[in-house]
Amino acid sequence: MSHWETAGVSDEWYTPKFIFDALSVSFDLDVAHPADYDTHVPATHKIYTASLERNWHGFIWMNPPFGGRNSLKPWLDKFFSHADGIALTPDRTSAPWWQEAAARADAVLFIAGKVRFIRPDGSEGKSPSNGTTLFASGDRAVSALRHAHLLHNLGFLAGRTALAQGGGV
Structure with a gap:
């Protein structure tokens, strides 16, 4: 969650369960x-250190450290690769x-409202100043975003693949 919740004190902000329920x-x-918190991520395997050097396999979830300016670019490059x-x-x-990520994504979902992320102590954060985007890469990811959009009203769906499959605006 980074600077808008605690002025850069921590990058440790976890995705709330309702997002996974909608997907x-x-x-x-x-x-x-x-490493120190059991999140709501429904994943069979977990990499416990935020490292781009580790091997990725299968269908992945990525909520990387948001960090400073342009710190997400290397994560997104590996994600889209x-x-x-x-x-x-x-x-x-x-x-x-x-902008580069949106152009590479098969679908983009803008989550409606502000996501109150979870702190390491399990409490819910306050409303951040920024909204949240989900980027899909691959058919299974597009289907999950369409499901979250159509059946759970999670947010606004856009993207070349999502629109081609009839799930967008």
């Missing part, structure tokens, strides 16, 4: 799972890294 999928791998999963990022639509 209605299980993942093979959570690529940036925290892997081409099978869902990535969560802040809505920074004017940022060059976000």
Whole structure:
């Protein structure tokens, strides 16, 4: 969650359960799972250190450390090279890294409202200043975002694949 919740004190902010409930999928791998907290990520395997050097396999979930300026770009590059999963990022639509990711994504879901992420102590954070984007790469990810959009009203769905399959605006 980074600077908008605690002025950069921590990158440790976890995805709330309602997002996974809306997606209605299980993942093979959570690529940036925290070592000290059991999150709601429905993943068979977890990488307990946020490291881009680790091997990724299968259908992945990625909520990487948001960090400083352009810190998401290497994570998104690896995500789109892997081409099978869902990535969560802040809505920074004017940022060059976000624009590049949106162009590479098969679908993009803008989560409605502000996501109150979970702190390491299990409490819910306050409303952040930015919204949240889910990027889909691959057919299974597109289907999950369409499901979250159509059946759970999770947010606004856009993207070349999502629209071609009839699930967009």
